[in-house]
Every structure is written in structure tokens, then in C-alpha cells.
Amino acid sequence: MARIMIVDDALFMRQMLSKILIGEGHEICAEAFNAKEAVEKYKASKPDLVTMDIVMPMMEELDGIGAVKEIIKFDPQARILLISAMSQQPIVVEAIRLGAKDFLSKPVNPERLKETVRNILANP
């Protein structure tokens, strides 16, 4: 189906997300655990979709928002699905403004994840 990259600083989250997405028949083409790596790996593997934890430790001046900005700059068509805690609403709004396609709030509900990924992939 689709090639998906997972960005999350927590191994636990990365494993959970990939399990759900692989179950849907997707391929996890890359995983990144900080913003800097996310940008680099995006450029290298050009995935169809990225799930991205918006709050990550700062890495060389780059945080989650910075990564969204960089990825969209590199690929204006990038499909970024934000994953965020509820109290992060202002950051989520900012990321949407930059071009993120959709968001999910933590704790991630597997059904909602599948549905959202389907929706994003359905849109050009």
C-alpha cells in the first residue's frame, strides 16, 4: 500500500504505530527519533506519509515544528500526520498552518489512526 515513515522519540510509540500500520498493509520505510533525523530520513526515503510526534527534544536547533517546516519546504506535497497531546493545541494549529494534513491526539486510538491514514492517502 503506502510507504510510511514514523517519527517519535519514544520507542514504545514507534513500535505501536508501526504494528498498527503494518497490520493495515503499509510498509514502514523509515523511523526517526528526533526532528533532525526526521528531516534527513524524509529526504532520503521520500515516504508517502509521515506520522510525527510534534513534541520532541530539540536537536541542533530543530524541534517538531521546525521539522514540519523543513519537510514541507523540501516537499510541498508532503503528507504529515501530527500526533500530539491535547495540551499541545497551539503547536498543532501552527503545524497545520505550515501544511500538516491532519492530526491525532494521544493516546492514539488504532481505529482512528487507520481511518485518518486512509483519508489522507485518499486525498491527492
Add this chain to the structure above:
Amino acid sequence: MQDSYREIFLSESQEYLKNISNCLVKLENKPDDLGSLNEIFRCTHTLKGMSATMGFEKIAQLSHLMEDLLDELRSQKKAVTSNIIDSLLSSTDILEQLIQDVRLKQDSNIDISSYLESLKKFLSEEAVPPEEKITLSDIDGIGLNETEQNRFKQAREKGLNVFKLKILIARNCAMKEARAFLLLTHLKRMGEVIQSVPGLEDLKREQQMEQPFISAIFSTKEDREAVRRGLLNLSEIEEVIIAAAEIPPLEAKAKPQPQEPSAYIKKIQSMRIPVQRLDRIMNLMGELTIAKIQLVEMVQSLKFAPLDEISTTLARLTSTLQDEIMQTRLLPASYILDAFNRVVRDLSKKKNKEVDLEIIGSEIELDRIVLDEIGDPMVHLLRNAIDHGIETPQERIAGGKNPRGKISITVSRQKGQIYIEVADDGKGIDVSGVRRIALERGLLTELEAANLDEKKLLELITLPGFSTAKEVSDVSGRGVGLDVVKIKIESLGGRVDFETKPRAGTRFLLTLPLTLAIIKAMLVRVQREMLAIPLMSIRETIKLRPEEIKRVQNFEVVKVRDEVIPILRMDRELGIARNAAGEEHTNELIPLVIIEYEKKALGLVVNKIVGEQDIVVKPLPSFVKRTKGIAGATILGDGRVALILDIMSLR
């Protein structure tokens, strides 16, 4: 029952009934007219209260039920239907008859049971599911201003479709505002959002949504079905209602009509909480912060990823909570400033001077404790200004000034600090007078007086026991002077600066911390002691090679980007014993914390920079209070005590 009351009851209830009927009719035509609904509710509620007081049982009973039903409509538990309106209207008619009976002083034999039943039936009905409730009528309330109208017309001329949309966001959506933002962003890609409630800007400003839906007027080249499908493809959308839009009438204000709250029953917007309780919450918050730091430190050392996630969330939530609690401690400056108009008026009258007071920034919020404490110092500054600063009208006219003097208080907030400026346009501080008095009082010797520059001389006025007034005046000379102001402000962690110009006036600037309880600090280690340096006074931290430290006369200095900065070795300064000589690093880089105080930079040599942290300031007990260099103490995550550096005492 006394007749006078009956008369009042009759005339008033008549008024209310008239109002109720009118508004019910309006409501029927426009079911989302909250203003009318509130008005009906208010009238019914009052009527119920009055009739119960007067002992008119039937009126009270009926209006009570009406009120219950209206309340459900108001809280949107039930939708306004014409059946409900009918029932309410007929109940109103019966109320009118009942009141008529009261007027005629006859026992009423009207049977109200069928009306009560009818109302009860509506009350017991299941709540209307939300899907049925959303109608496009809300969009009709959207007004367009002139530009938006033009955009609407242009879109039509270009042959675009213009739709009114109503998009209901899923009930369990966690971030409704972000969802709405995403929806509007999505719409913008498909066409032009001519107007929406809420607007993109509202959402960007983190404004909360009042209702779980977006209403919009939207122009696009897509057809209705494509728009609908596009929107339903987004997640967490419950329903999309879409219809062709007509050009709505021009409205002055593109806002839904203001929903006037009932004048009698207001929703509780604020409540009183005893200060002690706030203090207790604040204290607990402090303890929680410490516990959080402990946890975070522990988790970091464990390197256990899933726990990491939770502790990061916990850390973030605690700091958000801390900010919120901090907010509860804040009060607008007007709390004390408003009283000053009276103070200035009274004082200037006493001194036969004419003074205007101008207050700027009274809406700025300060810590309650700071507010409590600065009242007296501020009054003192005002007294000084009126007593010594502002001249009499005659003197002012002679000096070519407006006979009315002016004092202005300006409050502003920058970078976690509050600035309060008290400025007068009086005669300024007489420097030669200061010199003379200082000599008289033995505050300095002839030699010192000759050598001091003007600025240093002026600083003498903040010394204890200094007062330039020739005699103790009723207004300002009470044996306490500016020294008291200075001590008070500094005890709050602030400082006092002033400048004066002969014939032009004097300006005092009080700098105060926004809050006293929790500050951000840089933790450093000096030998074996932990020291916290308030972050707001730190300019930067750097590392030095030992040979970069140069000696100029008796001072050690370093050159940082062409600026020569004096440095202090903190162990020496605070009298902390050095470790065995072996530990003295000879070739290692030396950490240097550069602080800034009164626009002067100062470098502090420490042994190690530990990191940044929120610290809860615990005041020192009085017997160690005046220790040089130390402003207080804090407890670190691991339970150790760190001393908080007092920047002001370092020179």
C-alpha cells in the same frame, strides 16, 4: 397581603407577561435567537419568584415549570420547536388570566393541570439528538461586511458556486479548535472562505470555540457534492450541511448577534476564593514542582523509554499548571493605583498645589503579594513628588510652566519583570542641597563630598536618615525617607532607579519581578555548593581558557567580543572554602556565567554549570537574611539545598 405590594406585583407581572409573549413570537420565527430566549427566561424566573413570595401558588407552579423548560432550551438540551412555543404561549395566556383574578381579588378557579401536563410532557421527552439540531439557520446570522459582500458578488460574477456550510465536529474530538483550523485550511485549498465563525484568526489566537461547529460562507468552483465529499474525507467530522447561499444583507458588524445574558441570572464567570487557599495551592504547587523534578531526574538516569514519554508529559503538564496557578495570584495594578487619585488630590490640596495624576497601564497584572507590598512605597514616592517635586502654581508660572503640575504613573511589563515609573514635572532634586545636607548629617566627609560625582551624590538620598525637606513636613517628612522605599522594593527582589533634571522633574523607576514564588534559574556549582542564579539576570554563559583572564589593576577581567568584562571568582566572593589544591583546574576550560545588572556586565567564575531549572523560592530565616550575596534558598529535586544568588549585592 398588603395592597401596596399587590399593586406592584400586578403592574410588574403585566410587564413581564407582555415581554414573554413578544419574545416567544420572535423565538418562533428565529429559533436561535438567544437574546429573546434569555429575556423570556429572565421574565419567567422573576415572575415565579414574585408569585411564590406573594403566595400565588398556581402562578408560581406554572411559571416554575415554564422556567424549567426554558432552561433546557437555553442550555440546548432541547431544540425550540413550534409545539414547545405553542405550549409556552398558552401557558402565558393562562398566567394572564390568573393574574387577572389576582387583580379582581377573587379566588381563581382556573384549572392549570392540563397546562402543567403539557409542559411536563416536553420536559420528560428525550433530549434531541444533535444531528437534528443543526440547521443552516445559524449561518443566516452571519453578517458580511462590505469587503466580504463584494467578494461574494465577485465570486458569483466569476460563475463560482457560493455555499453556506455548517460543519459539525465530532463530539469526542479532543482538539476542536485545531480540528476547526484544519477544516478551514482545507476549505481554503478548495476555494475561498468569505466569512466563517469562528474565523481562522480567532483560532490562531487560541480562542475557544463556543459551539462544536463551524459556519461558513464559501465560494468554490467545485460542486456541492465534491465539497461535501472533500470535507467528509477529513477525520472527526460528524456532519456537513451545505446549501447554496444568497447574498446576505449588509451588516455593520460581521458577528453573530450578541447574546445578552439575562440581567438576573448570570452564569458564574468568576468566584471568590480565600487568599489562604490560593497560598496553599501555590505551596502545594511548589512541592509538586520539586517532586516533578525528582521524577524527571530519576527517569533520565533510568533511560527507560516508555517512562520517558510519561515523565515528559507530566513535566509539561506541571509547568502549564504552574503557569495557570501563577495567573490566579495576579491582580491588575488598578487594584492599588485607583486609590492614588484620591491620595494625590488630598495631598496636593493640603500643600496648596495643583496636581494632575495620569495613570498608564493600570490593567497590567501583578503578583498579589507584590501589589500588597508596593502600596506604601508608592504613596511615599507620590508624597515626595507633591511635597518636594511639584512647585506651587505661582512658582510654576514664574518658571514658565503650566500652573498645574503633573505626576504620571506608568506600569509596564517586559521579560518577566514589572516596571513602575513615577514621574513628576516638578523642580527636580537639588544636587547642591543634597551635598549640604549630607555634610550636615555627617553622611560623608568634606573630602568625599568634593570627589563624588553628581550621580553618586544623588544616590545619597536613599540612605537612611536623609531628608532634604527643610523641616519635617506634614506630608512627606516623617522620619522615613527613600531608604524605606528602597529596602521594601529590594526585599521584593526588585530595585529602585531614579533620575532627575533641574527644573524638569524627577523620575523614579521601580523594577519588580512578576512573581515571587517560582523563578527560572541557572544552577551552578561553586566548589561543593550549589548556587542558583536567576535566569533573568543572565546574559550568557561561556567557557574560558585560564589564560584569557587578564588583570587590570586589582581586577580580573575577560574580553568577550571586544567588551571588557570584570569577573568575580564566586568561591572567593562568597567565602566558600576551596577544595584541595589538586582540584584547581589548571588547563581545563573555566565556565563563566555573565550576568547583567544595571546595564553593566559581570562575569562569575564557577566550577560547573549544571543546568536550567524552575526553582521554588524559600525565604531565608531572619538570622541569615542579610548574608552577603544570598537572596534565598531553594530545595532541589534530590533534596539538596541550593542558595539563590543575590545579583544586586555583587559589585
